[in-house]
Amino acid sequence: MGTTTRIAWCDSTFNxxxxxxxxxxxxxxxxxxxxxxxxxxxxxxGLDLWDPHARRVRTSPDYxxxxxxxxxxxxxxxxxxxxxxxxxxxxxxxxxxxxxxxxLWQLIRATPAVDWFCLTKRPQNIAxxxxxxxxxxxxxxxxxxxxENQIEARRRIPHLxxxxxxVRFLSVEPxxxxxxxxxxxxxxDWLIVGGESGVGNRSRPMHPDWVRDLRDQVRAAGGAFxxxxxxxxxxxxxxxxxxxxxxxxxxxxxxKFRTFRADLGLACDPTRRDRLKSPASCPPDEFDVSTGxxxxxxxxxxxxxxxxx
Numbered sequence: 001m002g003t004t005t006r007i008a009w010c011d012s013t014f015n016x017x018x019x020x021x022x023x024x025x026x027x028x029x030x031x032x033x034x035x036x037x038x039x040x041x042x043x044x045x046g047l048d049l050w051d052p053h054a055r056r057v058r059t060s061p062d063y064x065x066x067x068x069x070x071x072x073x074x075x076x077x078x079x080x081x082x083x084x085x086x087x088x089x090x091x092x093x094x095x096x097x098x099x100x101x102x103x104l105w106q107l108i109r110a111t112p113a114v115d116w117f118c119l120t121k122r123p124q125n126i127a128x129x130x131x132x133x134x135x136x137x138x139x140x141x142x143x144x145x146x147x148e149n150q151i152e153a154r155r156r157i158p159h160l161x162x163x164x165x166x167v168r169f170l171s172v173e174p175x176x177x178x179x180x181x182x183x184x185x186x187x188x189d190w191l192i193v194g195g196e197s198g199v200g201n202r203s204r205p206m207h208p209d210w211v212r213d214l215r216d217q218v219r220a221a222g223g224a225f226x227x228x229x230x231x232x233x234x235x236x237x238x239x240x241x242x243x244x245x246x247x248x249x250x251x252x253x254x255x256k257f258r259t260f261r262a263d264l265g266l267a268c269d270p271t272r273r274d275r276l277k278s279p280a281s282c283p284p285d286e287f288d289v290s291t292g293x294x295x296x297x298x299x300x301x302x303x304x305x306x307x308x309x
Contacts, residue, residue, distance in 0.1 A: 005084070008228055009192055010117060013087040014067055016104040017056040020090050023121050026148040026174060056089065056096045064103075067111050074113035081114045091118045092125040105131040112140055119144040119171055123159035130163070137165040144169035144190075148176045153184075161187035173228060174203075178210045185221035194228035206230065 005013050018041060041057070067083065074081040085091060091104065108116050109131075120126065123145040137143075143165040147153040160168055167189045172179065174196035181188070193214055195206035211227060218225040 005087075007084055007087070009226060010082040010084040012066070012070060012081070013084045014116075015059055015086040015088045016064075016091070016107075017058045017086075017096055017100055018088050019054055019056045019095075020088070020093060021052055021095070024146075024148065024152055025176060026121065026146050026152070056093070056100070058100055064107065067107055067114055071111035071113045082117065083114055084117050084119065086118075090120050090122055092120045092122045092129050094122070094125060098129075101129060102131075108138065108141060115140050115142060117142045117144060117169070119146065119169075121146050121156070123156045123163075126159065126163050135164070137163075139166050141165065142167040142169055142190075144171055144192075146171045146173070147179065147181075148172065148174055150177065150179050153179050153181060157181075157184045157188075172214065175206045175210055175214075176204055178207075178213060181214065181217055182221075185217060185223060188221075188223060190224045190226070191218050192226050192228055195230045197229060 005011070007013065070081045070083070085104075089096070091101065108114075118141060120143075123143075126143065143160060143163060145156045145160045147156055147170050157170070160170075161184055168187060169190035169192065170181070170188060171192045171194075173192060173194035175193055176196075181191075191214060193211055196203040215225050215227075
C-alpha cells in the first residue's frame with residue numbers, strides 16, 4: 001500500500017481510508033481483508049476492518065501527501081503516474097463518510113498528472129457520489145468495476161457504462177467462470193483478467209478457455225486486453241497443456257503462464273511494468289492505432305489513455 005506495488009497495471013496504490021465489506025463471490029478470499037487481519041488493523045472500537053459493523057479508518061496526513069509528490073515527479077518526467085484507488089477499500093462504499101470522499105476528490109483534482117484508477121464493486125453508488133463538476137468525466141479518473149462471473153457482469157456493468165468517464169474498465173479478477181461481455185463491450189475500454197492467488201490450494205481455478213474467449217471478445221470490439229496473472233491453482237482438464245514436471249511441494253503439474261500468454265499472442269510481460277508505460281513500448285503486434293493496445297486502452301476522446309496531456 002503506497003509508493004511501490006507488485007500490481008502490474010499501476011505504479012502505486014493509494015487508500016484514502018481502510019476497510020470494506022464482502023459483497024460478492026470475488027470477496028470470498030479477499031487479499032485486503034487477510035492483510036488487514038495479519039497486520040492487526042482495527043477500528044477505534046477494536047473491530048476487524050472487514051467486520052460488517054466496522055468504521056472506516058482514515059489514513060495519515062503524511063500518507064495523503066504522497067500523490068502530490070507523484071504528481072510533481074510525473075510532471076518533471078513528462079510521464080503519467082498510474083494509481084490504483086483504493087486497493088484496501090472502495091471509493092464508492094456506502095459506509096465511507098462523504099466528507100472523506102470529498103477530500104479524495106479534492107486531492108484528485110490537485111493531481112492532474114496522476115491517473116486514478118477507481119475500481120469498485122458498488123457501481124450502483126457511483127452516480128450519487130461523484131463531484132458536482134464531474135460533467136463528462138475528469139480526464140485523470142478511470143472508472144472500473146469487478147465482474148468475476150456472469151451474474152455480477154449483468155448486475156454491475158450497466159451501472160458503470162451509464163456514467164461518463166475518460167476510460168471505463170473491468171477487472172475480471174478472479175475470473176470464476178466463462179463470461180459473455182458482448183452486450184457492453186462497445187462502452188468499455190479496457191479489460192483486466194486474472195486468476196485467484198494468495199490463498200494456496202484454496203484458490204479457485206481459472207480455465208484457459210475462459211481467458212481465450214474474453215480475449216477474442218475484446219479484440220473483436222477493438223478494446224484493450226490485459227492478462228494480469230494466473231490462478232494459484234493450476235488448471236486441469238482435457239486439452240490443457242501443462243508441464244510434466246512436478247512441483248516438489250504439491251506434486252501437481254506446473255502450468256506455464258508465460259507459454260500460455262505467448263499462445264494468446266500477448267507479448268507484453270506483466271512482470272515488466274516498464275513495458276506498459278506507453279504504446280510505443282509495446283511490441284508491434286500488441287499495438288494498433290485503430291484498435292488500441294492489448295496492454296492499454298484509449299481514452300474516449302480518441303487519444304491513448306497514457307499519453308501526456
